[in-house]
């Protein structure tokens with residue numbers, strides 16, 4: 001197989017660990033707190049409700065934006081000093097505070113903080129996710145100029161059909177307290193229309209794992225399967241997170257043959273057989289010795305780190321047990337402060353999306 005180096009393709013990334021050459025890093029400026037709604041309730045920690053009641057429809061408090069923005073800039077510096085080209089979304093052409101209206105509903109926007117949720121690079125294809133939250137309906141426009149630039153330079157661009165997000169798209173009888181009925185996981189999104197967030201997929205070369213979640217349904221998975229091409233195999237997995245939204249705190253590939261799992265959600269018997277020869281490494285419990293309130297996510301942002309390559313990993317500086325574990329497996333860790341970004345719903349994996357990693361498309365199984 002001919003090796004495709006980064007300089008040959010403007011967009012090229014096949015897994016989570018090949019050497020990173022170009023990446024999009026999100027921004028928090030202009031972020032708006034969503035108004036409390038059933039889709040949000042499906043995955044938000046219960047304690048977060050009062051935050052949404054207080055700030056819903058308003059900008060995130062200034063101090064939160066400033067502190068998170070500083071941490072994003074710190075991430076950018078670390079990436080640039082490692083030789084990675086960093087691009088940022090444009091928020092001058094989109095005002096997230098503005099109320100927009102479709103034939104079925106009205107909403108404001110959210111932010112352009114989490115490019116991983118909305119754009120997934122598979123080989124040389126930029127896949128634009130349709131999303132499942134009304135507040136994220138127009139978020140992609142913060143990235144469209146960048147995507148147009150990559151397209152003009154030869155990348156492929158695949159945009160999934162957006163669901164109407166009308167009331168009928170959501171399961172009206174869903175409640176997070178009844179997320180498991182007779183052993184079957186329930187989700188707030190129905191199967192009425194195609195839906196997925198890019199962050200429910202994780203890439204291992206020609207094999208891609210995906211989970212159904214409160215933003216990703218079976219139709220969405222089937223749409224990706226049919227559109228990305230016959231060289232890829234999509235494997236659906238189902239782990240123990242009762243309120244799933246995004247797989248990147250559940251299983252995280254570290255490199256060929258090494259998979260980090262979240263031991264509180266992943267039962268080893270549910271890991272597909274193809275991983276039988278891989279080292280399955282259990283992540284340590286998240287460190288909670290800091291004051292970040294988590295409004296959109298579980299505690300497991302610990303695992304939401306970013307690999308520069310299959311030896312170097314950028315990690316939140318408080319996560320000492322994780323760093324010790326990774327170092328004991330031969331990785332170099334690069335600690336940076338990132339806990340002020342956590343309340344926006346992710347850590348540095350969510351805050352970025354690969355544009356180019358040097359390497360080849362291959363099977364690791």
Ligand code: ABU
Nearest residue numbers: 246249297298345346
């Ligand atoms: N967006 C990543 C959050 C996943 C989690 O709540 O663990």
